[in-house]
Every structure is written in structure tokens, then in C-alpha cells.
Amino acid sequence: xxxxxxxxxxxxxxxxxxxxxxxxxxxxxxxxxxxxxxxxxxxxxxxxxxxxxxxxxxxxxxxxxxxxxxxxxxxxxxxxxxxxxxxxxxxxxxxxxxxxxxxxxxxxxxxxxxxxxxxxxxxxxxxxxxxxxxxxxxxxxxxxxxxxxxxxxxxxxxxxxxxxxxxxxxxxxxxxxxxxxxxxxxxxxxxxxxxxxxxxxxxxxxxxxxxxxxxxxxxxxxxxxxxxxxxxxxxxxxxxxxx
Amino acid sequence: xxxxxxxxxxxxxxxxxxxxxxxxxxxxxxxxxxxxxxxxxxxxxxxxxxxxxxxxxxxxxxxxxxxxxxxxxxxxxxxxxxxxxxxxxxxxxxxxxxxxxxxxxxxxxxxxxxxxxxxxxxxxxxxxxxxxxxxxxxxxxxxxxxxxxxxxxxxxxxxxxxxxxxxxxxxxxxxxxxxxxxxxxxxxxxxxxxxxxxxxxxxxxxxxxxxxxxxxxxxxxxxxxxxxxxxxxxxxxxxxxxx
Numbered sequence: 001x002x003x004x005x006x007x008x009x010x011x012x013x014x015x016x017x018x019x020x021x022x023x024x025x026x027x028x029x030x031x032x033x034x035x036x037x038x039x040x041x042x043x044x045x046x047x048x049x050x051x052x053x054x055x056x057x058x059x060x061x062x063x064x065x066x067x068x069x070x071x072x073x074x075x076x077x078x079x080x081x082x083x084x085x086x087x088x089x090x091x092x093x094x095x096x097x098x099x100x101x102x103x104x105x106x107x108x109x110x111x112x113x114x115x116x117x118x119x120x121x122x123x124x125x126x127x128x129x130x131x132x133x134x135x136x137x138x139x140x141x142x143x144x145x146x147x148x149x150x151x152x153x154x155x156x157x158x159x160x161x162x163x164x165x166x167x168x169x170x171x172x173x174x175x176x177x178x179x180x181x182x183x184x185x186x187x188x189x190x191x192x193x194x195x196x197x198x199x200x201x202x203x204x205x206x207x208x209x210x211x212x213x214x215x216x217x218x219x220x221x222x223x224x225x226x227x228x229x230x231x232x233x234x235x236x237x238x239x240x241x242x243x
Numbered sequence: 244x245x246x247x248x249x250x251x252x253x254x255x256x257x258x259x260x261x262x263x264x265x266x267x268x269x270x271x272x273x274x275x276x277x278x279x280x281x282x283x284x285x286x287x288x289x290x291x292x293x294x295x296x297x298x299x300x301x302x303x304x305x306x307x308x309x310x311x312x313x314x315x316x317x318x319x320x321x322x323x324x325x326x327x328x329x330x331x332x333x334x335x336x337x338x339x340x341x342x343x344x345x346x347x348x349x350x351x352x353x354x355x356x357x358x359x360x361x362x363x364x365x366x367x368x369x370x371x372x373x374x375x376x377x378x379x380x381x382x383x384x385x386x387x388x389x390x391x392x393x394x395x396x397x398x399x400x401x402x403x404x405x406x407x408x409x410x411x412x413x414x415x416x417x418x419x420x421x422x423x424x425x426x427x428x429x430x431x432x433x434x435x436x437x438x439x440x441x442x443x444x445x446x447x448x449x450x451x452x453x454x455x456x457x458x459x460x461x462x463x464x465x466x467x468x469x470x471x472x473x474x475x476x477x478x479x480x481x482x483x484x485x486x
Contacts, residue, residue: 021479118458119465122365129372211480215361218478219466222362225476226469233468235461236264237454 007194010203014144014190014210021214022145024152026221028229033155035163040241042164043103044228046096047239048120048220050110053096053174055124057083059131063139075188082181095174102171115239119223123216130212137202141193141209145217146186150179250437253446257387257433257453264457265388267395269464271472276398278406283484285407286346287471289339290482291363291463293353296339296417298367300326302374306382318431325424338417345414358482362466366459373455380445384436384452388460389429393422 005013023029031037032045060079067073085091100110109115131139157175160167169176197203227234234240248256266272274280275288303322310316328334343353352358374382400418403410412419440446470477477483 027476118462119362119366122369122459122462123362125369125372126365129368215478215480216365219361219365222469222476222478223462223465225474226465230474231468233270233465235458235465237458 002200004198004200005203010194010197010206011190013207014147017207017210017214018145018148021211021218022148022152023214023217023221024148024155026218026225028221028225029152029156031229033159035159037164038241039103039164039166040243041224041228042160042167043100043105043241044239045224046100046103047105047110047115048117048224050093050096050100051113051116051120052124052127052220053083053093054111054113055128056092059128059142062128062132063136067136072192079185092174092178095177098173099171102166102168104166109239115237117223117227117238118235120220123219123223127213127216130209134209135205137193137196138205138209140189140196141206142213143185143189144193144206144210145213146182147190149182149186153179153182245443247441247443248446253437253440253449254433256450257390260450260453260457261388261391264454264461265391265395266457266460266464267391267398269461269468271464271468272395272399274472276402278402280407281484282346282407282409283486284467284471285403285410286343286348286484287482288467289343289346290348290353290358291360291467293336293339293343294356294359294363295367295370295463296326296336297354297356298371299335302371302385305371305375306379310379315435322428335417335421338420341416342414345409345411347409352482358480360466360470360481361478363463366462366466370456370459373452377452378448380436380439381448381452383432383439384449385456386428386432387436387449387453388456389425390433392425392429396422396425 028045032042037045057080060076060083064073064076064080067076081089081091083092085094097107097110101107113121127142131142134142153175157172160172161169193206197206227238228241271288275285280288300323303319303326307316307319307323310319324332324334326335328337340350340353344350356364370385374385377385396418400415403415404412436449440449470481471484
């Protein structure tokens with residue numbers, strides 16, 4: 001990049017990137033929400049995605065832990081509450097377990113993470129390390145995929161409820177709560193990067209960050225697709241569906 | 244694990260693990276050395292594997308950088324020389340580039356790492372982070388896959404020279420040098436873990452480390468297989484072979 005973009009040009013570039021590389025374009029996602037996945041494939045997806053959910057508060061806490069601005073810290077703290085819950089409201093991780101419960105997966109199997117695809121673990125840890133090690137601007141920007149998530153979540157909920165009789169509104173309670181939180185978080189992060197990326201290099205770093213994050217999500221679906229769809233090669237030690 | 248193994252029992256457990264999970268069992272490796280890979284698949288393998296080679300000295304240096312024993316530091320320093328070379332001897336990374344040169348890949352494409360599969364990057368970074376963050380015992384143990392590498396390298400050299408007319412002893416100079424280095428390194432590391440894993444927990448940590456490292460190598464071949472063999476879904480931004 002050679003010239004400074006206006007904040008709105010930067011936003012356009014980010015939206016174009018999402019339109020080209022967000023994981024709603026992955027064949028595994030298309031299968032899942034169009035009802036073409038077997039129950040075993042839905043189980044494998046929920047089991048692996050649990051690890052992503054469970055690590056989100058760690059990446060958020062590490063951002064707060066190196067942020068000197070109390071306003072940003074306070075804003076970001078809401079995300080910890082969203083995922084870890086409060087005394088009176090279960091958080092996103094607990095609601096994700098309602099999905100894996102509903103799919104008939106034993107809690108211990110899910111929460112031990114021992115049956116993960118190794119690629120899931122490496123991709124999620126790449127995300128956590130990225131937030132821990134890069135600039136605060138990049139750490140904030142790494143959640144910009146939330147700009148595109150309300151769309152994917154509504155496709156997923158509608159499709160899964162319509163096509164799978166073992167999926168109920170109760171098991172999908174994670175997704176019912178997420179879109180307004182994601183919209184709020186994405187709005188905040190987008191506004192933040194538009195105001196704080198003030199050089200061409202910083203703007204490029206924001207764009208590269210969104211590319212990285214799209215790669216994380218894509219890599220996770222690639223691994224699921226390879227193991228459980230085509231060619232169906234399950235790596236040693238990973239979840240083997242029953243039957 | 245409930246009881247302390249003898250050092251030789253520990254070695255047996257490690258050998259069994261390698262026999263079950265080392266990446267010589269992966270279909271991509273079998274294709275590669277049996278001559279069934281297309282040139283594009285060999286290119287994709289060499290391009291992605293370059294990133295692994297290029298990061299090895301970083302993980303070795305981070306081990307040295309937190310090791311208080313000068314004897315171990317001096318021993319480990321040889322690995323830096325093996326990979327980064329000296330004024331008079333090219334190292335492993337330079338010799339790997341002879342392979343990518345011989346395959347007709349532009350140096351800039353390879354060394355920029357911009358065409359990597361995201362999963363390659365995440366798996367290799369997981370290895371680097373592991374060595375940086377875990378105990379010294381685990382950091383040393385993470386190279387135990389070298390116990391099995393002389394075998395895979397000889398299969399690979401013999402198979403590739405026999406089956407691919409664009410592969411010459413010159414392009415395979417990396418592999419010609421590696422087996423004696425790998426044998427020396429593996430012997431040292433195996434002896435080290437047999438002497439230093441003195442509790443059942445430490446022995447389990449060594450076994451878990453070898454499992455982790457086998458997963459790293461397996462995940463890299465899974466990603467190559469998914470993108471370039473079956474189903475042949477290349478992730479956005481990754482290497483697209485010509486033609």
C-alpha cells in the first residue's frame with residue numbers, strides 16, 4: 001500500500017476482504033447450513049469449534065492485560081462476561097455446551113479437548129498468540145471477522161433448525177444471543193481501527209490482520225472437511241464418530 | 244501413567260508412538276516417495292516445508308536462550324550451524340532452496356512465505372511456541388521425531404530420485420546431509436529425556452510432547468493433501484500450481 005486511505009476506504013477494503021475470504025464461503029459451512037451434513041459431521045464441527053469458543057476469553061484477557069487505556073479495558077471486559085458468564089447469566093461457552101449436549105457428545109469428551117483435530121488446536125492457538133504478541137491495533141483488529149458473523153449465524157440457525165431434527169432452539173441458544181453482541185463488538189472494533197490506523201503501514205497491518213483471522217477460520221473448516229467429509233482421513237487420536 | 248518407567252521402557256513407549264503416529268504413515272508421504280505425486284504436488288510440498296525448515300533455528304535459539312547449562316547450550320548450538328550454515332558451509336535452509344530452485348519455484352515466492360497454506364504456518368508456529376513456552380525437558384523432547392527421520396529421508400531420497408526426472412542428487416543435497424545430523428541429535432535428545440524424566444509426570448510430559456510433534460507434522464501433510472490431492476481445495480491466497 002502506498003497512500004493513506006480515508007477511514008471509509010479502509011472500511012471498504014475490509015468488507016471486500018471479508019466478501020472474498022470469510023469462512024461462510026467454505027464448502028463445509030455450506031453443507032452444514034443447507035442440511036447436507038451427517039450428524040457425525042455436525043458433532044465433529046461442534047466438538048472442534050468448542051475449543052475456539054473456550055479460548056476466546058484468554059485472548060480477550062491478554063488484550064486487556066496489556067492495554068493502558070481504562071476505557072478500552074472496560075469496553076473489552078464485556079466480552080469476558082459474554083463468554084464466561086456471570087453468577088446469574090450463563091456465558092457463551094456454557095451455551096455452546098448445550099449444543100454439544102444436544103448432539104449427544106459427552107461433556108468430558110468435549111471439555112477435555114482430547115479428541116480435537118490437531119489443526120484446530122494450532123489455528124486457535126495461532127489466534128491467541130497473535131493477540132498476545134502483536135500491536136494493540138492488530139489485537140483489536142483481529143476481531144473484525146465479527147463484522148460478517150451476524151449473517152453467517154442467521155444462515156446457520158435457520159438452516160440447522162430447518163434441516164436437522166435433533167437441533168432445537170434450546171441447543172442453538174448460543175447463536176440466538178450472539179448476533180447483537182457481535183454487532184456491538186464489530187462496530188466498536190471497526191470504529192477503533194478507522195480512528196487509530198493513521199499511516200499506510202498501520203492500515204496495511206489492519207488488512208493483514210483480517211486476512212490472518214479469515215485464514216484461522218478457514219483452516220479450521222479445511223481440517224474438518226478433510227477429516228470428516230472428503231477424503232475422510234481422520235488424523236490419529238482425533239474424534240471418531242460412532243457407527 | 245501411574246508408575247515410573249525404567250529409561251528403557253520409556254524409550255520403548257516413544258518408539259511405539261512413532262511407529263503409530265509418525266508422518267511416514269500419511270498418504271501424502273506415501274504418494275511422494277512412491278512416485279505418484281505430480282510435479283505440482285512436489286512443488287507445493289517443498290514450498291510449504293520450506294517454512295518449517297526456516298523456523299527451526301528460531302526454536303533452537305529460543306531453547307538455548309533459556310538454558311542455564313553451558314554444556315547443553317554448546318551441544319544445541321550445533322543445530323544452529325546445521326541449519327543456518329557457516330561462512331564456508333551452506334546450512335540446511337540454503338540446501339532446501341536448492342530443492343525449490345530445482346523444482347522451478349521462484350526464490351522470492353518461497354522465501355516470502357506468502358503462498359503458504361495457513362495450516363502450515365499455524366502448525367509450525369505451534370512448534371516454535373511450544374519450545375519457547377514449555378519446560379526445558381519438553382523443549383528437548385520435541386525434537387524426538389528425529390529418531391524416525393533417517394528412515395523417512397532414505398525412503399524419500401531413493402523414491403524421489405527413482406521416480407521424478409526433475410529431481411537430481413544436487414537438488415536433494417539437503418537430505419544427503421541430514422541423516423547423520425538427525426541421528427546424532429536424536430541420540431542426544433533420547434539420552435537426555437531418559438536421564439532427566441525422573442517422575443511419572445515428567446515421563447508423561449515427554450510422551451505427550453512426542454504426540455504433539457507428530458501432530459504438527461501430520462497436520463502439515465493433511466493440509467497439503469486437502470489442498471493439492473483430495474479433494475483439491477486450495478485455500479484463498481495459497482500457492483496455485485501453473486497450468
